[in-house]
Structure formats: structure tokens, C-alpha cells
Amino acid sequence: MPDLPADLEQLLGAVARASKRIADTLRTGDAHTKSGIENTFGDEQLHLDVVTNEIAFEELRACGLVHIASSEETPTEEDLGAPKAAPGEGFSVSFDPLDGSSIIDTNFSVGSIFGVWPGRGLLGRTGREQVSSILTVYGPRVTLVIALPQAAAGPRTVQLMLQHDSTWEMIHESLRVAPAGKIFAPGNLRATADNAAYKQLVDFWIAERYTLRYTGGLVPDVYHVLIKGKGVVTNVVSAAAKAKLRLLYEAAPIALVMECAGAASCTAPGPNGEHPEPISILDLPIMGLEFKCGVAYGGVEEVAIFKKLMYPGSSIDAQS
Amino acid sequence: MPDLPADLEQLLGAVARASKRIADTLRTGDAHTKSGIENTFGDEQLHLDVVTNEIAFEELRACGLVHIASSEETPTEEDLGAPKAAPGEGFSVSFDPLDGSSIIDTNFSVGSIFGVWPGRGLLGRTGREQVSSILTVYGPRVTLVIALPQAAAGPRTVQLMLQHDSTWEMIHESLRVAPAGKIFAPGNLRATADNAAYKQLVDFWIAERYTLRYTGGLVPDVYHVLIKGKGVVTNVVSAAAKAKLRLLYEAAPIALVMECAGAASCTAPGPNGEHPEPISILDLPIMGLEFKCGVAYGGVEEVAIFKKLMYPGSSIDAQS
Numbered sequence: 001m002p003d004l005p006a007d008l009e010q011l012l013g014a015v016a017r018a019s020k021r022i023a024d025t026l027r028t029g030d031a032h033t034k035s036g037i038e039n040t041f042g043d044e045q046l047h048l049d050v051v052t053n054e055i056a057f058e059e060l061r062a063c064g065l066v067h068i069a070s071s072e073e074t075p076t077e078e079d080l081g082a083p084k085a086a087p088g089e090g091f092s093v094s095f096d097p098l099d100g101s102s103i104i105d106t107n108f109s110v111g112s113i114f115g116v117w118p119g120r121g122l123l124g125r126t127g128r129e130q131v132s133s134i135l136t137v138y139g140p141r142v143t144l145v146i147a148l149p150q151a152a153a154g155p156r157t158v159q160l161m162l163q164h165d166s167t168w169e170m171i172h173e174s175l176r177v178a179p180a181g182k183i184f185a186p187g188n189l190r191a192t193a194d195n196a197a198y199k200q201l202v203d204f205w206i207a208e209r210y211t212l213r214y215t216g217g218l219v220p221d222v223y224h225v226l227i228k229g230k231g232v233v234t235n236v237v238s239a240a241a242k243a244k245l246r247l248l249y250e251a252a253p254i255a256l257v258m259e260c261a262g263a264a265s266c267t268a269p270g271p272n273g274e275h276p277e278p279i280s281i282l283d284l285p286i287m288g289l290e291f292k293c294g295v296a297y298g299g300v301e302e303v304a305i306f307k308k309l310m311y312p313g314s315s316i317d318a319q320s
Numbered sequence: 321m322p323d324l325p326a327d328l329e330q331l332l333g334a335v336a337r338a339s340k341r342i343a344d345t346l347r348t349g350d351a352h353t354k355s356g357i358e359n360t361f362g363d364e365q366l367h368l369d370v371v372t373n374e375i376a377f378e379e380l381r382a383c384g385l386v387h388i389a390s391s392e393e394t395p396t397e398e399d400l401g402a403p404k405a406a407p408g409e410g411f412s413v414s415f416d417p418l419d420g421s422s423i424i425d426t427n428f429s430v431g432s433i434f435g436v437w438p439g440r441g442l443l444g445r446t447g448r449e450q451v452s453s454i455l456t457v458y459g460p461r462v463t464l465v466i467a468l469p470q471a472a473a474g475p476r477t478v479q480l481m482l483q484h485d486s487t488w489e490m491i492h493e494s495l496r497v498a499p500a501g502k503i504f505a506p507g508n509l510r511a512t513a514d515n516a517a518y519k520q521l522v523d524f525w526i527a528e529r530y531t532l533r534y535t536g537g538l539v540p541d542v543y544h545v546l547i548k549g550k551g552v553v554t555n556v557v558s559a560a561a562k563a564k565l566r567l568l569y570e571a572a573p574i575a576l577v578m579e580c581a582g583a584a585s586c587t588a589p590g591p592n593g594e595h596p597e598p599i600s601i602l603d604l605p606i607m608g609l610e611f612k613c614g615v616a617y618g619g620v621e622e623v624a625i626f627k628k629l630m631y632p633g634s635s636i637d638a639q640s
Binding site for chain 2: 023026027028103104105106107108109110137138139140141143161162163164169186189190192193199202206207209211212213214215216220223224227228
């Protein structure tokens, strides 16, 4: 890809190689029982989580440009040394190697998530400091979207597809999400049982005849909005249905991909007063490796509707 | 597979070969523009519909056992002659080569559907007369489920997975769907706007904290229930949101896969008095190649809830 610093291009190459190897591993589920009659899926899921995690670490280590790598599977800060990085350069990378591993047995599309920060360290930083983030989707095809916030012509999100000869072809040079568009993916729907605002929002989407798409995999659901160029994805929390998404490994890298495509991201208010004002996910400080939050991603006007219903008493409304 | 008549095993082999070729075709989207910058998805979808249709016809023709083949893409009865069938034997096959082609660009899992009837002809028969039906899912893996209503130990639905060496491994010898289980896939959700009973049913599922999974692809959504072993999939109609599912190409073959796994299937009432009593989809006569209907598939108790709310005034209730 043009316009990219050489070291970032090398890092993206490592992510692409990891993605291809993970795709090959998923193709037959190497851990699958050969006896053929028992459902050993729990074991398979565990095995795939471990193997895909190792693949991502291997490729990030091999590229020689990574200081700190941290995986949702093993949430510690691993020091990879960045032996090939020039002084003051190199990256720190967060990743979730197999997002949606609980639906791999159903043969739904699943994904990987990578966030890339310049320099050394992840804690205390924000998603906005990322120099790139990458989502891989493993479905009938293997596709990548890459956020490029510092591209010469302005922030953009590109899409690539793995070819039969193991090369990657660019399919879209700049994915764009329209401000309005009636597609919804209501994550953590159970929260509507004890979150009246979320119930009202879901009722609004249904009454307004939005198209429902919800696989239960965050990466495919976000990807659907990116490719269709419209819609909104949410994961809202309540006292009984707690936040599940990790800011470092999932929420922040996805927010960069979406905002570079012209979409918006937004916090959801927590049941104990967390996030009393709506802000971009990219502005949330990473207070811990496993810090969790509720989210909305989507077209700017769709996220504005989310804010209006989920933050009825906030100063946003008071100012308007 | 044991217990299978040799001719049915040969026919299933043809379906498996078609599925493998379709998977290879989907992998990179052969019609994709090489210019890399335009969204030519409409053209790609059209091209894939044509190519996958040709692949299925080629393999069914090559096996020499098919009298009549009919595709959702080209809804006529094609006479393939069944040159290798013994007198009085051979099959007629309906198929949808690429169900969910509108979501292939988003890299969601998609599927193929095949229904297999003994002898010659499709019109006027019922789904219950099928000797097998097959669903292929193209996702991170390529998997088949096959309904075997006449298996020696009783009806069953088996699952196979395509391996790296192009062979198929049996993963489950008998998938079973439990009577009750809180997963829902509410198809044609827009019908809730002018179908009060469906709105009430969706509200029930949400209030009862059912898990939502809805990709918008009928094959993956049904497959999710089969693999998780619980849940319900619906596609309900209204005056404004008309029936989309074709009995011959989609609804009847899927009903056989589900009922052979211990699940139930059921009609949905139409806005003009169609299907005034709930019956199994397998008992609906195929009144035309493109005859459409609303459906529910799922655990026996989940479908009973569907009947109770969707057919409140039917004689089913009067009798109980």
C-alpha cells in the first residue's frame, strides 16, 4: 500500500501472515476429535484459542518491530524486545486472536482484532493514539480491514481479500459508512430486561423497520456495517447483564476502524454511574488491560439517536 | 456412510462435490473486479448466482441418477434423463445453490440447500416424500448436514466437514435439537409492524431473555439451532412484509433436516387466510415451483409457543 511508513507496512505484513495461518487452522479445526461421534467442542474451542494465540505471538515476534504485545487470551504485557526497530521507534500491539470462538462450531464467520500503538506500552494510553488497527474476518473468504488514521489524503479504512495464491488483493481503497441507514445489531439484548432506555431503543429500531443482523460475533457484526456502508452496532450493559467488551483488545481497535470510515463510536452508560457523558471510545483511557465498557458504533446520525435515548439526562441534551 | 442405498450414496457424493466446488468459487469471488477500487458487488452477486448454479447442475447431471432438477435460480423443471438409474429408480432434486448471496460481500457464512425426492417429478408432492435433504454451510469451514429419514436406527441428521485433503469427515452421527432452549432468530422482523401476534412473540422472546442470533442467512441460522441443539428460527409474513421463502427450494428441504434431528417445523398464517391451521412444513403440497410460505423451525416446545401465539384462534387451542 502506498503512503505507509516502511515499518508500519512490515508490521501489517506480520498481521496478514498471522491471519492467513489462523484461517488455515480454523478450516478443519485441528483439535477436532477423529472419533467423529462425540461433541468435544469445548475442548476444540480451548485448543483453537491457544493455537491462534500462539500464531499471532509468533508472527509479531518474527517481524522484530514489536515492543509490547498483549493478547485477550493471555492478558499480560509481553516484552518482545523489538530487536529490528530503530531507536525511539517500534510498536506495541494488542490483539484478540479469535473473537467469537463460541460460534466457531456453528460455522459462523469469526474474526481477529489487532490494535497498533507507536512506541512502548499500552496502559494509560487511548485508542486515538493508535497508528493502525486491523480486523480479520474468517468466513467464506478471508478478508482484512485496516484503519489508516494518518493516510496522506486523510483517515481511511481499506479492505483486502486473501487470494488462492496467498497474496492479498485490495478490494476497497476507502470504505465509508453513511450518517443514516436502517440496519441494527443489538448486542447484549438481555440488558433490555433491566435497562429501560435500551429497551426503548430496541423498540424504536423495530418500530422503524430497521433490518436486523446479529451474528453474535462483534467483528462480523461491525464488518457488516462497514461493507453495507450503513447501520449501527451496540453492546449495552445493565446491572444484570454486565459489560463484556474489553477496551484494549476489542473496543478501541474497532473504534479506529469505524471512525476512519466516517462512522462514530460512543460509550454506553454503566449501571453504577460509569461513563456519565457520552464520549468517543477512542478517548477512553486504557485504565487496565481488562478494562471493559459498553459501546455503540455506526453512522453518525445512528449514533446520535443512540446518545439521545441512552443519555437522556446528560449535558449533551442540556446544551442542545 | 453405512445403511445407505448405493444410488443415494452416489447422489450425496455429487452434492458433496458441488459443495466443494462452490466453496472454492466463493473463496475469492471470481467475478471480483481487479481494479480494486469500485464496488461492483451487484455484478459479483449476479455472477456467483450463475456460476454456483452451473456447478450444481453439472454435478447432478454427471452422476447420472437425476431425472428432474430444479433450481431456485432458474425455476423450471430440467430433465437430466437419469441415464444411469435402474428402471423405476433415480431421483428428482430441488436446490438453491447460494442461499444468502446478498450477504456474501459482508463475508458472513452462506449456504446451499438440496432436496431429494425419489423418482420423477416435484410438483404436487410434499416435503415428507423426500429421501434426503442437504444443507451446506460455507463459513470458516465447509460443512454439510444430511437428513436421513429412512436410516435403519430411525431418522437422523448427520454432519460432515471438508478436510484439507478434500475428503469429508463425519463430525456428528446424529444431531439432536432439544424440545426447549432459549435461542431465537426472528426472520422478517419487519412483519411485526403490521402483525400483532408476531410482535407479541418477539416481545416474549426478548422479555424471557432468549439469546439473539440472526445472520439473515436462513441456512446459517437454522444450522446454529442444529449445532447448539436448541432454539427457534422463524420467518413470519404480513400484508406489508410478504413471504419470501420458497417451499420447494428452501422450506421443505430445511424442514426435513430439522425434523430428522428431533425438531419441529410449522407453517405461519398468511395475511389473506393462507394456512389457517398450523401444520408441518413437510405436509404442505408443492403447489408450484415458486410457492412461498412463512415458517417456524425449532425445538418442539419452542414451536409449540410459536403456534400458541401465532394461531390463537385455531382449533389446536380449541381442542386443548
